[in-house]
Each structure stands twice: as structure tokens, then as C-alpha cells.
Amino acid sequence: MSASPRQIALDALRDWDDTSRYADEILAAQTKKHLLAGSNRALVQELFYGTLRRLETVDFVIEALRRGKISHQALWVLRLGVYQLLHTEIAEHAVVNETVRLIGKNQRGFANAIFRNTQRKKDEFLAQIAAQPLAIRESHPEFLIERWTDQHGEAATEAICQWNNKPSPVYARLNPLADPERINRVRSEIEPSSFVNDDFFQIKGGPVHPDWIAEGLVYIQDPGTAGACELLAAKPGETILDACAAPGGKTALLAAAMQNEGKIIAADCSEKRIGRLRENLDRLHVSNTEIRQIDSLGDDHGELPEFDAILVDAPCSNTGVMRRRVDVRWRLQPQEFQQHANTQLAICEAVLQHLKPGGRLIYSTCSIDREENEAVIDRLLENRDDLARLGSHQTLPWTDGFDGSFARAICLA
Numbered sequence: 543m544s545a546s547p548r549q550i551a552l553d554a555l556r557d558w559d560d561t562s563r564y565a566d567e568i569l570a571a572q573t574k575k576h577l578l579a580g581s582n583r584a585l586v587q588e589l590f591y592g593t594l595r596r597l598e599t600v601d602f603v604i605e606a607l608r609r610g611k612i613s614h615q616a617l618w619v620l621r622l623g624v625y626q627l628l629h630t631e632i633a634e635h636a637v638v639n640e641t642v643r644l645i646g647k648n649q650r651g652f653a654n655a656i657f658r659n660t661q662r663k664k665d666e667f668l669a670q671i672a673a674q675p676l677a678i679r680e681s682h683p684e685f686l687i688e689r690w691t692d693q694h695g696e697a698a699t700e701a702i703c704q705w706n707n708k709p710s711p712v713y714a715r716l717n718p719l720a721d722p723e724r725i726n727r728v729r730s731e732i733e734p735s736s737f738v739n740d741d742f743f744q745i746k747g748g749p750v751h752p753d754w755i756a757e758g759l760v761y762i763q764d765p766g767t768a769g770a771c772e773l774l775a776a777k778p779g780e781t782i783l784d785a786c787a788a789p790g791g792k793t794a795l796l797a798a799a800m801q802n803e804g805k806i807i808a809a810d811c812s813e814k815r816i817g818r819l820r821e822n823l824d825r826l827h828v829s830n831t832e833i834r835q836i837d838s839l840g841d842d843h844g845e846l847p848e849f850d851a852i853l854v855d856a857p858c859s860n861t862g863v864m865r866r867r868v869d870v871r872w873r874l875q876p877q878e879f880q881q882h883a884n885t886q887l888a889i890c891e892a893v894l895q896h897l898k899p900g901g902r903l904i905y906s907t908c909s910i911d912r913e914e915n916e917a918v919i920d921r922l923l924e925n926r927d928d929l930a931r932l933g934s935h936q937t938l939p940w941t942d943g944f945d946g947s948f949a950r951a952i953c954l955a
Contacts, residue, residue, distance in 0.1 A: 766945030769935035770906035788815035862946025
């Protein structure tokens, strides 16, 4: 690795600012480019993700200290440095000395002054930040705070924002389709879980053993994803459509419930995602699934059977997974909620033509927003008397301790 972790984090921040790419994609590219591993990768991730999480708070401090205009390129160096001084335990002299080097020589005096003043007035700034409105205090867009306050109340909104600003725990699940003897050996090496589905566990004290991943014994997956599959209650021998299947975590859960008997058609509209879907299902020993590239919104779905059950894990705002998708709060625009809801409704309406009478459709999102969740079902049922609500499942991060999700089952008469 020739570049320093701070330089790599700065490059990632500028790349994020200059493009429409998401942070996890940028971090993956930087990891590959610089062969990042171990403590270096952890530091880059902390600096990159942390600066994005705390952008509004950091800018509050920079605005208080700046004198005159700051170039856009210099601003990201200042943000990176101020974030470290306010929100990490990294030695302050290392932060100042190493971060100042990232800026042009003619601006180093100015940057050094910003950092030294932040260092000197840290307690004062933290007290000022604590007295600011939630948008600055917890670094979230005002429109999201207003929306969440309306839907969930003030206390829950503050809890959401605080949750989103903490480093995300990593969860995984054991794969019941793998060799039972080997799965039992892995189970004996992990901490017992308190989840309803005891195949899920939290990864603690370092990364999961790479062989467990490579051999399909374990799959990185949040417990919040399981609710939709539990509602669907797939049975061996059934025929099921997973309409938005990539990257395949829910497809694999369905296959496990079916004991690889019956048939799943796993569909996705993206050729790139189809490749990842196929790779994951192969590794996870899924053998009852046919993968197809299908645009659920298109007119031509190809030749499809009638299905006992259909899962629509719809594209959404990702508001339930903002702790992991650290930049979603800054990419998301107010009008997108309605746009997503219209798309979600259209997908459900399109795939219902393939559901058997008496069959069930499970609609799910990783959103905590009502417009994308129950309101979509309200609209779907509004003009149809052949559909009926069944059960539902929702997880809320600030109460359940993992990703937010929503799922609703409906039945076709």
C-alpha cells in the first residue's frame, strides 16, 4: 500500500462527492486498488464512513472557525481532520500532522489553524453541538427528521438518528443446506444467538473465518431480512417466484425452508446483479432455483408457471439500513419516497398475474417509511376485492437492534 490510509479515505470522499456512486461501492474499489486489509482497511473505513455520517456536525465546526472562502478540494481535508478530532480516539498530534500533509502547501497554515482550534476548543464545540437542533446534532437532513417525527414521534426519531451514527454490527447466518456435520462444528465455535432463528449470529472479535464463507457454511446476512421469508413460509415441493432476488440472501432462505425441493425462479432485471446472485446461490448449495433476467415492470416476463407464492423484495429508500448504508441520508431526495412507492406498487401489480388462486404474495422492503410499506398495500388492495391481508412483520432498528424491515403477506382469492 503506497498511499496512507488518510489519503485513501480522502480520495474516497472526493470520489463520493464527484460521482453518484454509493459509499460501499467506493470503499470496495479502494480496498481492491490498494490491497487494503487488517488495521489499514479498518482505519480507511472508519475515516471514510465516519466523516460521511458526521458531515453536518463537522461542517458546523468548520463554519464556526473558517475565515473567508474554502476551496471544495480543501473542504474535504478539513472535514476529514475535524471528524477525527471530534469523534475518534486517534492521537490528536497524529491527526493534525498527518491530515495537514494532505492539503496543498500554500493552504497548510490555514488547515493547521482550523485543526489546532478544533483541538483546543473540542469540549466547547461538543457542548455547542449538543445544544443544536437534531439535524446538526446527529447529522441528518432536516426533511428526514421532519418525516420521521411525523411518522414515529420525536423520541423515536432521535433514537433512529443515534442508531444510524453508530458503527454497524455484522451479522451472519449458518447455512442449513451445507453439510450438517460441518455446520455443527461451526455452531460450536460461535456465540449462541438470541434471535428467533438461531441460525443467525453476530460476528464479534474479528472477521468470520474466510473458509466458512468460501465453502457456503456461513453467509453474511442481517436478521432483519428473515421476516419476509418467515411470512412466506415456503414448503418443500412448492413453486415460488422471488421477483427481485439479487443478491440472493432471501432466495437462499427460501431454498433452505424448502429443503431444496420444489422450484424457485429467482429473477432480477440487472445483468450485473444476476452474476452476483448466481455466484451466491452456487456457493450456498442452492439446487432448486432457476435464475432468470426479468424486468418485473416490463410487459414480457417470458414463460412463467403459476406460483404458490411470490416474494417481492422491492427496491426502496433503504431508510431501515442507514447504519450500514452510511451515505443514503445524503443521496436520498424527498420526492423519491413517492417514486419508490409507485414503482413498488407497479411491481406487485405486474407479478400478481402469475399467482395461483389461493396463493400468497409477500411484499417486503428495508424501509421504515409508511409510504413505502403499508401504504403500498393499501393502494394495491384499493381497487381489488380478490386480495386479502394476512400477517405482517416489521423490525425497527432502535428497538430490535438490527436492520429495519417491513413485510406484509396478502392472499389471492
